[in-house]
Amino acid sequence: MDTESMKNIPEQQQEWPGHTAGMDPQPDHGETSYTGRDRLVGKKALITGGDSGIGRATAIAFAKEGADVAIVYLPQEQQDAEETRNQVQQAGRTCVLIAADLRTEDACRQVAEEAINGLGSLDVLINNAGFQMAQDSLTDISEEQLHRTFATNVFPLFLLTKALLPHLKEGSSVINCTSIQAFEPSETLLDYASTKAAINNxxxxxxxxxGPQGIRVNAVAPGPIWTPLQPATQPPKKVEGFGSGTPLGRAGQPIEVATAFVYLASDEASYVSGTVLGVTGGKPVF
Incomplete structure (x- = not known):
């Protein structure tokens, strides 16, 4: 795994929602660096925001561990989604593509139906899709941005989980993606950080x-991870040196977060529920 390049990320910017191909350096999703150990054999997982970044890395890691996956992504992220499917198929597993905007209950119900139809059943739900847009002050956050941030980051956690609950059996797992921002918020990410605190709760x-149904619910809190969301939502100067302020002195690779999702989805975590697992490069999550 290339971690040295994560210490010197250059200034850059993309239009939202961002795409993997335009990133410098290219992020590591575990395409060649990750080795599966049969930890998720036979499991079926739905991953939102699965086209790129943490979601892609999680889909690839799950596939290499023996799981079939369905990924949800925005229609404009089709190219990245197809590359994720390609990587999953190279690992010998099934990848169901579902293009959808998850901000409404109808959309979440439709995604749930497509995932069950495509996979046959479901063992793991990963609520990973997220939106952020850096602003200098509260007065710069428009009503439209506020609605988009909460409706993308928080609403699907409730609506998609509710839609899939009849299909989740004892031993199933729901894993939410929160953030270091819930514990150490940046002033420029006021609305985003607030949603991540809500996800923890x-x-x-x-x-x-x-829990009484035998369904475990946990969260992963990434720190600064090198994904398309960063150059697409941060000023270029903020992207330069991204992650250098962590104790480890660098940004994280998406595959370094995916390993946390693998653990929480696996039977190794059978007594782990209600916890937030930090993958932050040394920043505290308490």
Whole structure:
């Protein structure tokens, strides 16, 4: 795995939602660096935001561990989604593509139906899709941005989980993607950081509610991870040196976060529920 290049990320910018091909350096999703160990054999997972970044790396890692996956992505991310499917298929597993905007209950119900139809059943739901857009102050955050941030980051956690609940059986797992921003918020990401704090709370509450059914609910809190979201939502100067302020002195690779999702989805984590697992390069998550 190339971690040295993560110490010197150059200034750059993309239009939202960003694409993997335009990133410098190219992120590592585990295409060649990750080796599966049969930890998820026979499992079926739905991953939102699965076209690129953490979602792609998680889909690839799950496939290499023996799982079939369905990924959800925005229609304008089709190219990245097809590359994710290609990588999953190279690992010998099935990848169902579902293009959808998850901000409404109808969309979440449709995605749930397509995922079940495509995979046959479901063992793992990963609520990973997210939106952020850096702004200098509260007065720069428009009503439209506020709605998009909360409707993308928080609403599907409730709506998609609810839609899939009849299909989740004992031993199933729901894993949410929160952030270091919930614990150490950046002033320029006020609305985004607020959604991540909400996700932490929802994770703990859902773990309490679904525990009696044998369904585990956890969250992964990434730190600064090199994904298309960064050059597409941050000013170029903020992207330069991205992640250098962590104790490890660099940004993380997407595959370094995917390993946390693998663990929480696996039977190795059978007694782990209601927790937030930090993958932050040394920044505290408490």
């Amino acid at each position: 929802a994770t703990v509450n859902l773990a309490a509610e679904l």
